[in-house]
Amino acid sequence: MAAATLSLLNIFSIKNPNNLKYFYSLSLLPLKGLHLSNNPRKFTSSVTISSTEPQISLNSTSVNEELESYISCSMPGKSRKVAVLLSGGVDSSVAPRLLHHAGHSCTAFYLKIWFQEDYENFWSACPWDEDLKYAEAVCNQIGVPLEVVHLTDEYWKNVVSYIIEEYRCGRTPNPDVLCNTRIKFGAFMDAISTLGFDYVASGHYARVIHSSSEANGTSRLELSGDMVKDQTYFLSHLSQGQLRQLLFPLGCIPKDEVRKLATKLELPNKERKDSQGICFLGKIKFSEFVARHIRELEGILLEAETGNFLGKHGILVLHHWYDTGPASIVAA
Incomplete structure (x- = not known):
């Protein structure tokens, strides 16, 4: 475990830019106690799309010429059946247009993973209904079917409860890594x-390079074309079995170009801001959420070099904000 961790850190070290070319998936996080369904179909429910025909022309010469230069990460020339994860955001909404232009047959899926906590105004804090409306509008525009997959229980059991238990043990798990790997x-x-479905696609900024033998070849996770928005770190725990089924259409495109594409494609959500934070918390502070489930302890902050007293902290807040900060801050 230690060797694998050091290897991953070395790959992402700014001091070693030559090591950033690509990396293989590292399964550093065991999926202990992973809860999966024995009856997959029960989780899906159809969303009524107004028409199976696109509301706009998908054969515009100028638009198609524009898309042609952006589909290198969409496996062009191979007609496949692709499940596209649609969140209602701009990035995931551009993905099905690229996949359609590359010749694939797409079905969109919206994952419903919110859960109920008795916080005041909780539901308005995480606008999943607004996300779903945008997803529907995007699918209506291009004539792609949309289904909702209910994974509330799975999200709680495999992500949220795991995070709470890890914090209870003094460790700091990454919710995004867990959500990608487990949900x-x-x-x-x-x-x-x-x-x-042959593949699953999403709007992540990453690339997957598949070997010529799709059935049992090795698939490699590589950095995206945008080093600022790159999300390969959050996908680094995916197994070979998972990577072999993935397509990331935005992996070859810088973020600012994706925004421009959304405007040229006249997507319904082209002006929508990028989402921030963890959706199931909404506007609730992460430390407040964890403290709700774990008793919060008070500690002190000392400067490592001098031992000088810097102040006090709530231990949960310390884990969240200072875990990857300067080494000169020490909790006691």
């Missing part, structure tokens, strides 16, 4: 496993 490309893949 988006874990429980979701399990839920659609009998539906005959």
Whole structure:
């Protein structure tokens, strides 16, 4: 475990830019106690799309010429059945247009992973209904079917409860890594496993290079074309079994170009801001959420070099904000 961790840190070290070319998936996080469904289909529910015909022309010469230069990460020339994860955001909404232009047959899926906590105004804090409306509008525009997959229980059991337990033990798990590994490309893949999809696609900024033998070859996770928005770190725990089923259409495109594409494609959400934070918390502070489930302890902050007293902290807040900060801050 230690060797694998050092290897991953070395790959992402700014001091070693030559090591940033690519890396293989590292399964550093064991999926202990992972809860998956034995009846995948029960999680899906159809969303009524107003028409199976696109509301706009998908054959515009100028638009198609524009898209042609952006589909290198969409496996062009190979017609496949692709399940596209749609969040209602701009990035995931551009993905199905690229995949369609590359010749694939797409079905969009919206993952419903919110859960109820008795915070005041909790539901308005995480606008999942607004996300779903945008997802529907995007699918209506291009004539792509949309289904909702209910993974609330899976999200709680495999992500939220794990985070709480890790904080209880004094460790700091990454919610995005867990969500990608256990939900988006874990429980979701399990839920659609009998539906005959060749690949699952999302709006992540990363690239997957598949070997010529799609059936049992090695798939390699590589850095995206945008080093600022790159999300390969959050995908680094995916297994070979997961990577072999993935497509990341935005992996070859810088973020600012994706925004421009959304405008040229006249997407309904082209002006929508990028989402920030953890959706299931909404406007609730992360430390407040964890403290709700774990008793908060008070500690002190000392300067490592001098031992000088710097102040006090709530131990949960310390884990969240200072874990990757300067080494000169020490908790006691």
